Amino acid sequence: MGTSKLLVRAKAKGTLPDLNDNIGKDWGNNGDNLFRRGGLTKTGKIQGGFAGASAFDLGNSVSPVTLQQAQFPIGVECNCINHLSLSIPSLRGFFSYKSETDTVSLTWPSGANDNATAATRRTADLINGANGGTITDPPGIDSQFTFHPLGGAVLGKACDLFGRVKGYTRLYVVDGALIPGATGCSNPSLTIAAIAERCIDRIIEEDL
Ligand SMILES: Cc1cc2nc3c(=O)[nH]c(=O)nc-3n(C[C@H](O)[C@H](O)[C@H](O)COP(=O)(O)OP(=O)(O)OC[C@H]3O[C@@H](n4cnc5c(N)ncnc54)[C@H](O)[C@@H]3O)c2cc1C
Secondary structure (H helix, E strand, C coil), X not given: CHHHHXXXXXXXXXXXXXXXXXXXXXXXXXXXXXXXXXXXXXXXXXXXXXXXXXXXXXXXXXXXXXXXXXXCCCCCCCCCEEEEEECCCCCCEEEEEECCCCEEEEECCCCCCHHHHHHHHHXXXXXXXXXXXXXXXXXXXXXXXXXXXXXXXXXXXXXXXXXXXXXXXXXXXXXXXXXXXXXXXXXXXXXXXXXXXXXXXXXXXXXX
């Protein structure tokens, strides 16, 4: 987010005027959704969190989904499990600069994550159908958040395929801003690290 904000402001204020029009675009929330399955069989034990586990529903007919159990030891039995799901949002957002307030803000289109939410609901229904439980409402499935902001200076558009910012020499992006909106139903940090290493290897070889 910081990278995108810096570059969008620099382009708008003319300190880096040769940045191209893809700066600040192709942002996404990694298809994140957070929800809770409740009404589960009482275990008779105080809930202290559970082992991390992922369910992969890559054949989901709406969109592929990875469903994770989000450890959240609350110290009381709630007969529930919190889940984080990761999918692929169908739309992308963009950053823009407002001169009146000298701020950069994100526009995330309404409905951008609807397909990820629908896919998550389908996977949750499948698991509930097999094991019991319901999606508790509230909060229901909430997609108005993300742990995983991605995009804003993406590979092949705002930057070349090695993070070199187009329009300038020796200006590089080597973080999650390079990735257009999703890392294919996975947590992004290892993908970000791998792409950063790939970029830096090439930059050291060719630019320095
Ligand atoms: C609660 C939470 C849980 C998560 N769990 C996981 C997980 O289990 N697995 C996983 O893969 N990912 C997880 N993530 C996501 C992961 O942390 C991020 O995808 C990853 O850290 C992003 O890496 P990055 O290098 O792009 O940016 P960051 O790690 O966010 O680094 C950006 C850096 O830039 C700095 N910065 C920002 N603005 C400026 C500025 N103007 N000037 C100078 N510096 C600036 C920031 O201080 C920061 O140090 C989680 C995220 C959250 C919030």
